[in-house]
Amino acid sequence: MNIVVCIKQVPDTSEVRINPETNTLVREGVPSIINPYDLHALEAALQLREKTGGKVTVITMGPPQAEDALREAVSMGADDVRLISDRAFAGADTWATSYALYKAIEKIGYDIILCGKQAIDGDTAQVGPEVAEFLDIPHISYVRRIDEPAGGKIRVQRLMDDGYDVVEASLPVLMTVVKELNTPRLPSLKGKMAAKKAVITRMDKDAIGAEEENVGLKGSPTQVRNIFAPQAKADRKMLQGSVEMQVEELVKELRGLKCVSS
Amino acid sequence: MRIIVAEDKCIGCRQCIEACPYSAIAIKDEKAFINEYCQFCRSCLGVCPEGAIVELAEEGDSRKSDLSAYRGVWVFAEQHGGEVASVAYELLGAGRRLADELGTELAAVVLGASEGSADELTAWGADKVYVCGDPVFRDFNDEPYSRMLTTLIQTHKPEIVLAGATPVGRSFMPRVAARLRTGLTADCTALEIDKETRNLLQIRPAFGGNIMATILCPSSRPQMATVRPRVMKRTAADNSRKVEIIHVGGGRLSCRTRVVETVKETSECMINLQEAEIIISGGRGMGGAKGFAMLEELAGLLGGTVAASRAAVDEGWIPYRQQVGQTGKTVCPRIYIACGISGAVQHLVGMQSSDIIVAINKNPEAPIFSVATYGIVGDVNEVIPMLIKKLKEGRQ
Numbered sequence: 275m276n277i278v279v280c281i282k283q284v285p286d287t288s289e290v291r292i293n294p295e296t297n298t299l300v301r302e303g304v305p306s307i308i309n310p311y312d313l314h315a316l317e318a319a320l321q322l323r324e325k326t327g328g329k330v331t332v333i334t335m336g337p338p339q340a341e342d343a344l345r346e347a348v349s350m351g352a353d354d355v356r357l358i359s360d361r362a363f364a365g366a367d368t369w370a371t372s373y374a375l376y377k378a379i380e381k382i383g384y385d386i387i388l389c390g391k392q393a394i395d396g397d398t399a400q401v402g403p404e405v406a407e408f409l410d411i412p413h414i415s416y417v418r419r420i421d422e423p424a425g426g427k428i429r430v431q432r433l434m435d436d437g438y439d440v441v442e443a444s445l446p447v448l449m450t451v452v453k454e455l456n457t458p459r460l461p462s463l464k465g466k467m468a469a470k471k472a473v474i475t476r477m478d479k480d481a482i483g484a485e486e487e488n489v490g491l492k493g494s495p496t497q498v499r500n501i502f503a504p505q506a507k508a509d510r511k512m513l514q515g516s517v518e519m520q521v522e523e524l525v526k527e528l529r530g531l532k533c534v535s536s
Numbered sequence: 537m538r539i540i541v542a543e544d545k546c547i548g549c550r551q552c553i554e555a556c557p558y559s560a561i562a563i564k565d566e567k568a569f570i571n572e573y574c575q576f577c578r579s580c581l582g583v584c585p586e587g588a589i590v591e592l593a594e595e596g597d598s599r600k601s602d603l604s605a606y607r608g609v610w611v612f613a614e615q616h617g618g619e620v621a622s623v624a625y626e627l628l629g630a631g632r633r634l635a636d637e638l639g640t641e642l643a644a645v646v647l648g649a650s651e652g653s654a655d656e657l658t659a660w661g662a663d664k665v666y667v668c669g670d671p672v673f674r675d676f677n678d679e680p681y682s683r684m685l686t687t688l689i690q691t692h693k694p695e696i697v698l699a700g701a702t703p704v705g706r707s708f709m710p711r712v713a714a715r716l717r718t719g720l721t722a723d724c725t726a727l728e729i730d731k732e733t734r735n736l737l738q739i740r741p742a743f744g745g746n747i748m749a750t751i752l753c754p755s756s757r758p759q760m761a762t763v764r765p766r767v768m769k770r771t772a773a774d775n776s777r778k779v780e781i782i783h784v785g786g787g788r789l790s791c792r793t794r795v796v797e798t799v800k801e802t803s804e805c806m807i808n809l810q811e812a813e814i815i816i817s818g819g820r821g822m823g824g825a826k827g828f829a830m831l832e833e834l835a836g837l838l839g840g841t842v843a844a845s846r847a848a849v850d851e852g853w854i855p856y857r858q859q860v861g862q863t864g865k866t867v868c869p870r871i872y873i874a875c876g877i878s879g880a881v882q883h884l885v886g887m888q889s890s891d892i893i894v895a896i897n898k899n900p901e902a903p904i905f906s907v908a909t910y911g912i913v914g915d916v917n918e919v920i921p922m923l924i925k926k927l928k929e930g931r932q
Binding site: 285287304336337359361363364365367368369372394395396397398399400401402403404406407408411412413414415416429432433434435436437438439440441442443444447453454491494495496497498499500501502503504510511512513517518520521522524525527528529 | 538557559571572573574575576577578579675676677678679682702703706707708709710711713714715717718719720721722723737741742743747748749750751752753754755756792793794795796797798799800801808810856862863871882888892894905906907908909910911912913914918919922923926927930
């Protein structure tokens with residue numbers, strides 16, 4: 275069983291703050307981490323390997339420093355890692371990113387592809403399903419439980435708004451996973467040693483056989499036109515007085531807005 | 537287009553590093569260097585005191601297919617068990633406004649719903665409804681949904697296609713965009729039209745809501761977006777509208793997934809958080825499950841639903857399903873009452889578009905007050921019983 279896991283190196287957004295004076299992001303000392311959802315995808319891949327045997331290959335698209343994320347994946351138990359990296363990939367939106375990942379995955383070979391449900395920097399949740407479409411294979415999003423595959427099929431639970439669906443898919447299949455699926459393991463000492471020694475194979479545009487017009491900014495249908503700070507509420511009102519007075523005032527305001535029947 | 541640093545002008549002052557929201561600028565050999573993380577947002581262009589950062593046009597930027605062949609605004613109306621989801625009506629409200637600004641028509645697409653639901657959609661603003669009643673669409677499977685919508689788009693060429701940013705829309709719409717080689721913007725919270733170019737300005741939060749980004753899809757069509765539920769307002773229903781209903785056949789669509797079972801997990805709160813009009817939310821300050829029992833009582837009086845911040849969920853006081861915030865649900869009720877929630881940015885992004893926010897917290901510096909319509913500084917164990925008492929008194 276060939277299992278491919280797609281990961282992304284992201285800034286830890288829980289550490290990102292806005293400087294209220296300049297309205298810019300304060301990123302000083304913000305660490306780069308593996309996208310948290312992707313750790314659950316990797317854990318799922320390792321557990322599947324333990325049950326069915328096979329190989330777990332972890333790939334990431336990014337600049338050379340994304341190598342750190344791949345080493346961390348090795349320390350958790352990945353068999354092989356690939357860095358999809360080329361200056362030509364710069365400025366890729368979800369379309370161009372998915373295209374490059376699809377080209378690389380096609381070269382690597384796959385039965386099961388696992389991704390986190392979304393990355394915490396972009397929050398699009400689009401790359402997984404787009405890769406599946408490019409590869410012309412089925413996909414299941416928001417997977418919260420995976421049963422052992424049997425007879426070329428796999429059965430999973432897909433999280434929905436008001437419950438879950440039990441969904442069966444034929445292999446090969448791509449799945450995007452949510453946090454309830456598992457608890458990612460910590461790197462072992464042996465893993466850490468392996469990570470240090472690991473040779474990171476780099477695949478550039480030519481190695482994956484990507485066409486120039488489909489990668490990077492050129493291959494991206496969408497563009498960021500501008501970014502701005504979210505607007506703060508203008509109509510805020512701190513209530514004054516004793517707790518009782520404040521509560522009375524609040525009840526009065528809510529009644530005035532006809533939010534509360536009197 | 538490309539953004540580069542003219543090395544001969546760069547003095548290595550690092551001001552551009554500060555300005556870049558994507559951490560895409562680094563210093564290499566005492567000169568600034570733009571790496572692969574660059575999203576071409578142009579934030580760095582103005583800040584260089586030496587004018588060393590410049591934008592270069594590249595060949596191929598003018599690549600444009602014939603965009604004028606695409607006209608009309610479409611809304612994908614998702615259904616659950618044959619009934620159209622409420623987000624579809626919100627999208628029709630937004631779509632109607634966009635279509636009017638563009639001087640074009642608004643169409644809805646319903647896969648797997650009844651004839652009656654088509655009539656219903658027209659009352660909410662659609663000029664046309666494409667209906668496909670094929671049983672393959674009864675359950676949600678990504679492949680047939682994406683194939684069908686792709687085919688309809690290829691045939692009728694709308695310029696804008698909107699879908700709800702729901703588990704359904706966010707899962708299958710990317711396949712449609714990949715196949716059509718066009719852009720899809722996820723989880724938009726505002727949509728505007730640039731009248732000159734007919735481009736759709738797609739506004740969405742990024743970096744966990746720390747910044748907002750405006751996204752364009754300038755040279756391919758259709759422009760597609762998923763839109764966050766409970767953000768757009770529906771228009772008033774008008775049953776007198778004349779509407780064209782078009783039945784389309786499903787044909788033989790491949791489907792390599794199968795929904796074996798659908799399980800509803802309704803909590804004691806019964807209502808889906810995202811549909812709730814009034815939400816009473818508790819955080820670490822509630823102190824325990826007992827505190828949440830108090831919130832249940834308050835919710836009962838107000839006709840609301842109880843939710844929580846991540847801290848309270850992590851403590852095991854309330855199930856994950858009720859979690860609001862970046863790793864939980866995004867909600868937009870008429871009233872959101874935050875009790876004992878400090879208001880970490882991850883929580884704020886999940887609730888800050890609520891119409892009215894009431895914050896109750898003993899720390900006057902808590903960030904929750906920065907988004908609150910009404911703020912009460914005080915101990916929840918004192919304020920909430922008082923609030924319950926006053927509401928009960930008012931009823932008598």
